[in-house]
Amino acid sequence: MQTLDSPAAEAALAQISHVYTDLDGTLLAPGGRMLANHQGRPSTSLAKALVRLKQAHIKVIIVTGRDAVSSTEVMRLANLEQFIAEMGCVVQYGYGAGAQKRFDLGEWTAEHFDQDYDHTADRTPHELIAKHGVIQTLLTCFRGRLEIHELRGSQREVTFLMRGNIDTRPGGEADSMLAQCELPLQLLDNGIIHPKNHGLLDVEDIHVYHLMPRGTGKGKAVAADMAAKGLVPQHAVAIGDAEGDVSMGMYTGSFVLVDNHKKPGPLPYAEAHVADPATLFTTTLPTVDGWVEFAHALLKAKHE
Helix, strand or coil: CCCCHHHHHHHCCCCCCCCECCCCCEEEEECCCCCCCCCEEEEEEHHHHHHHHHCCEEEEEEEEECCCCHHHHHHHHHHCCCEEEHHHHHHECCHHHHHHEEEEECCCCCCCCCCCCCCCCCCCHHHHHHHHHHHHHHHHHHHCCEEECCCCCCCCCCCCEEEEEECCCCCCCHHHHHHHCCCCCCEEEEEEECCCCCCCCCCCCCCEEEECCCCCCCCEEEEEEHHHHHCCHHHHHHHHCCCCHHHHCCCCEEECCCCCCCCCHHHHHHHHHHHHHHHEEEEECCHHHHHHHHHHHHHCCCCC
């Protein structure tokens, strides 16, 4: 894998018109901060980079596990126009009265969710999942290794958050269990977190999981968005720091892995799953500093 100052990176970035970016651990500094560097010191570097990308007519699209309310605020503050939230399940253009919002529910059909999303639906997919017996089944099966991950003030509409350390790979125990559910569901890993308090037992690395409609994900949402825009892969780049972000690189022409010095990190997974390993690049700096490093490399390649 090559760094962003390599000739291959410059050649790939010179063609880019759209950037699909993860938020936490990527675009934002630790703690979800925008006006700080990775160490937490005050910094306007990200704001300046976003302004320069806007001036160069490069579209930046947020792709995150966060809910729509939180994503809307980041989009608004960063002067962006679109986000894909809840791991690809919620897509929104604009905000306020002019917002256009829709769900992507993957393999769900009218049999599972027969309401169009109009902000007045009697129930959301999140509520359907929460009321389904599958959550208690998972908690019982993986007692001590899995628990509900509650975020204060979160207003989720599709996905249900859990945390722990279990095998979520296709065909694994959790996946096989979910395949038997009436609702087509999957557990997607969105990376390692460090909660101050939890009830897990003998768990070294705590992952956050999204219980969500089967057939959804960041990569599939990005692929659908690219198709709607008529984008060829060479004109799009994705950037992120976790395995859940790598799926975006299965459809974009290149992928940038933010080096957050995680051990074990997502590099082997990225090398095995991106569309073309020759267009897999890495930052040398972590989180927001790495994103700014990427933005500067992109602007340089575009001669901006």
